[in-house]
Amino acid sequence: METNPRILLVEDDKNLGYILSEYLAMKGFSVTWAKDGPEALTLLQKNPYSLCILDVMLPSMDGFSVAEQIAASTVQVPYIFLTAKNLKIDKLKGFKLGCDDYIVKPVDEEELVARIKAVLKRTDNTLQQDPQQLLSLGRSTFHFHTQVLHIAGTDHKLTSKESEVLMLLLNHKNSLLDRETALKKIWGSNDYFNRRSMDVIISRLRKHLSDDGHVKITNIHGRGYMLQES
Amino acid sequence: METNPRILLVEDDKNLGYILSEYLAMKGFSVTWAKDGPEALTLLQKNPYSLCILDVMLPSMDGFSVAEQIAASTVQVPYIFLTAKNLKIDKLKGFKLGCDDYIVKPVDEEELVARIKAVLKRTDNTLQQDPQQLLSLGRSTFHFHTQVLHIAGTDHKLTSKESEVLMLLLNHKNSLLDRETALKKIWGSNDYFNRRSMDVIISRLRKHLSDDGHVKITNIHGRGYMLQES
DNA sequence: TTTATCGCTTAACCAAAGGTTAAAAGTGTT
DNA sequence: AACACTTTTAACCTTTGGTTAAGCGATAAA
Numbered sequence A, B: 001m002e003t004n005p006r007i008l009l010v011e012d013d014k015n016l017g018y019i020l021s022e023y024l025a026m027k028g029f030s031v032t033w034a035k036d037g038p039e040a041l042t043l044l045q046k047n048p049y050s051l052c053i054l055d056v057m058l059p060s061m062d063g064f065s066v067a068e069q070i071a072a073s074t075v076q077v078p079y080i081f082l083t084a085k086n087l088k089i090d091k092l093k094g095f096k097l098g099c100d101d102y103i104v105k106p107v108d109e110e111e112l113v114a115r116i117k118a119v120l121k122r123t124d125n126t127l128q129q130d131p132q133q134l135l136s137l138g139r140s141t142f143h144f145h146t147q148v149l150h151i152a153g154t155d156h157k158l159t160s161k162e163s164e165v166l167m168l169l170l171n172h173k174n175s176l177l178d179r180e181t182a183l184k185k186i187w188g189s190n191d192y193f194n195r196r197s198m199d200v201i202i203s204r205l206r207k208h209l210s211d212d213g214h215v216k217i218t219n220i221h222g223r224g225y226m227l228q229e230s
Numbered sequence C: 001t002t003t004a005t006c007g008c009t010t011a012a013c014c015a016a017a018g019g020t021t022a023a024a025a026g027t028g029t030t
Numbered sequence D: 001a002a003c004a005c006t007t008t009t010a011a012c013c014t015t016t017g018g019t020t021a022a023g024c025g026a027t028a029a030a
Helices: A014-026 A037-046 A063-072 A088-096 A109-123 A160-171 A179-186 A192-209 B014-026 B037-046 B063-072 B088-096 B109-123 B125-129 B160-171 B179-186 B192-209
Strands: A006-010 A030-034 A051-055 A079-083 A101-104 A141-143 A148-151 A154-157 A215-220 A224-229 B006-010 B030-034 B051-055 B079-083 B101-104 B141-143 B148-151 B154-157 B176-178 B215-220 B224-229
Touching (some): A014 A030, A030 A037, A063 A088, A088 A101, A109 B109, A148 A192, A160 A192, A160 A224, A192 A215, B006 B014, B006 B037, B014 B030, B014 B109, B030 B037, B037 B051, B051 B063, B051 B109, B063 B088, B079 B109, B160 B176, B179 B192
Parallel strands (some): A006 A030, B079 B101
Antiparallel strands (some): A141 A148, B141 B148, B148 B154, B215 B224
16 A cells, blocks of 8 residues: 655756656656646646645746645645745745745755655655545544545545535644634635635534544634544 | 744854854744754753754764764654755765755855744644643643633633633733733723723633632732732 | 722623525536 | 536524623722
8 A cells, every 4th residue: 555655746847857757756756747837736636746846937837826826725735946046035935935845956866855755754644635544533534535534434425615624624633723714725715605605514514524423523713613533 | 822933953163053043032933052962962851842953063973973863762853954064975864864954054044944944834733833731730731722721631611812811821920910911912902891801701710710729810909910820 | 997999700781603404506417 | 408416695593702780899098
């Protein structure tokens, strides 16, 4: 059941892209090579990746923008920026966007691999997305990409919105998921109707989860929700 | 309200050590500065740290050895290497030893902070977003983030206002919390009605805390309140 | 000791937040 | 265009929690 970490490489330069994807594949990674930003985002929606390597200089949509889109979505994937520009301001911008490392070209392949591993070491067990088993105790698992919640021997097929909310709750397991944050991430804005929609989704999730006695969603009045595992 | 991430800086160079510890402290970290490896290891045994910054070139025991000792011990702390040597072989050695980042001198302080945060973001999930256990003796803990006061085996769910007041009291533990200060902080202004509201909240907090014989809120006439721990 | 102020507690009130269910509107598929 | 399914809107009801009110006790100054 051991699978290779899946890496999404976003690089428009044909030569560098080829070299890197070959090298990473040789080092035991499962590499997908996207040539531009939009392609990368589509792939990220459809498939799970453990890590994303983003070239900053890309045609049409630069790496920073791609990162922003990733951060704004519910898909959580660590990313490393790759760039020829050794400008401090860009570096800081990269980190501000939440990147996990920032590497300046020319790339030393061995160092790149070492840094990828360092990031994966930290993320793999804490963050989801690539491993499929998500949910908690007893007989429950949740598979984000198929949107199937498996409890006590039965499968619950969740809707997209249900899955997104559950995913966020899982990412904040046993701690508060701020209501406003969740709304901004999933619905894009925090208004009356979206709040009510979220209430409805929560209600439905509770119904699904009711078969698992070890998990429950509690409300913290005026703040948000918490998924509690016991 | 939140507590600062605790950083252990291991650096023998007096100048650099001073500059970095001052800078990091200014940036909101709680910094401890160890001058050599053995000192660092002793500190790590005795105190919790969120992250360790290791200079590679140290007297008596180099940073790599310190890292090996850390990895071999039960103490798990992420570490970043700091070195003047930009040798690829050293970098790879560092990552092989499990470091989370490897920074070459001269250090850009802003980049250092960005990289520290990037590491903490991944590793310190609990200490990072959850301000930790706060309350005092016997069996009491208070978790601000989830607003739960845990006393003698039972959970008391506090309201937002109760939590805010308790938090302020805890921040002034065993010393006076000025009434006017508290009112301005929590209610925005000190008027008759807000004072009455605060009275009610204090009363409710006392009821919650009554199960813990070692903590009580006392009034200092005309001044404010004090949370006394015994 | 008197008196004015300050503090404590309980209860009541009420607006806001949340829970649930159902109907309506939106979406995609055959 | 009929369908199955998802999401939003609506409606109705319950819970929550901050505030206000009122009465009494405590404290300190005169």
